Amino acid sequence: MTTASNPLLVGKSALITGASAGIGAAAARVFCREGAAITLVARRESQLADITSQLRAEGHQAQYVVADVTRSEEVARAVSAAVAAYGRLDVAFNNAGVGAEPKPLHLLDEEVYDTVMDTNVRGVWNCMRHEIRAMLPRGGTIVNNSSTAGLVATPVTAAYIASKHAVLGLTKAAATEYAAQGIRVNALAPGSTRSEMVDTWLRDNPDMEQHLLQSALVPRIAEPDEIAEAAAWLCSDRASFVVGTTLSVDGGWTTR
Template sequence: MNSDLLAGKVVLITGASSGIGAAAAGVFCREGAAVVLAARREDRLAELTGQLRAKGAEAEYVVCDVTDPEDAARAVECAVSGFGRLDGAFNNAGVGGDRTPLHLMSDDVYDTVMDVNVRGVWNCLRHEIAAMLRHGGGAIVNNSSVGGLVAIPAAAPYVAAKHAVVGLTRAAADEYATEGIRVNAVAPGTTRSEITEDWFRRNPGLEQMVNSMTPQGRTAAPEEIAAAAAWLLSDHCPFLTGTVLPVDGGFVNR
């Protein structure tokens, strides 16, 4: 994909050190964006940023824990101070938690999943929107999940958190529609990442079961999710806001 879909845009990506976030960094740069990569693991951020720059891309990174509002503010400021503005943001950082029946789930797992997946998006939205209001608007894509649209067995905190991301997306889209800010979400199906690889490793047979429930019969590559996010961030869909786009091989149709 080399269509310059995001040419001239400055885009912040959270959770950028691996999985969908790292894939998004590559896809967005190939589409012409300057990117700011935010995540907790500086070694991976530095390596990925170096790879992107070696290919001629404009890329910076900032160490960021999205559960810390000051870190979220600093990530946005990195984009504004480095490139003059923030045109787009992909709020991708998230955790999966344990696959455990609800009545056996620990409070610690619930707290971690909700803190990263919901408060993390909340923290980022507040600072991204403030920056976009100062610079004439922009577009935001939140990473939800098919778990934000339908139930997933033995993953209650994750399902609750991803439904909350859908709610935040729709609320922000409604509130800032007249301010030139579009807010949408992607809802990925099963996608190759460290989270899913860990789930598959700890739950033999899970991958086969999930693939059997997906009409396309396979697991997505992270670049496929990133491509959908790139389109939502682009100027090709100016009348699209408050939408949750399943990128799931038809999973939610079953």
């Protein structure tokens, strides 16, 4: 088992949504390395089972729950599983999200809009409600994964931009309501990151990658681990005075 020499999350019970691939799967590895006992949540059981098996084989504490974040009762079940297994919930990384093919707003199907908003906004809403209830007795930390599309209009579909702006609004509202009760709520705004969603988008829009590279101070696409590292720090006690903020992890993209 490989662990950090001075781990960020030692002794913490952490829940990670969207954990079957991409940033969520990377967060599972990083959080375990930093000492957390984790509960992984996603809809795809085979991927969750594989990741959990690998982590356990390395000596980490890990379990998974198959759940859809758009369904409140399934999120409640996942949070309950974390508390049942580890005695409490200290940390939550609400990472689950979905994108959509870039289309002009007037051509966007209502079904696409509904899917994006339900997953990216209602999903965070559902997660925070149940996580906060579990954290109220002793405090905790929540990090919601937004996007640079939550800060500026990026070249993606309007529904995605609206949903990621809404995540930042929910983050600020929850931070304001619960900071006095010992619950810190913050958000990440990742730039373009290697993932199934981004890789598919770039494959279908081959000219877009060069545009993205030209727009960042660090001209490359991020690796999922780089976003997960930032999430781990925000979730840790070392970020104890960081509340209600949005941390951009975008290679300087939003400075342009």
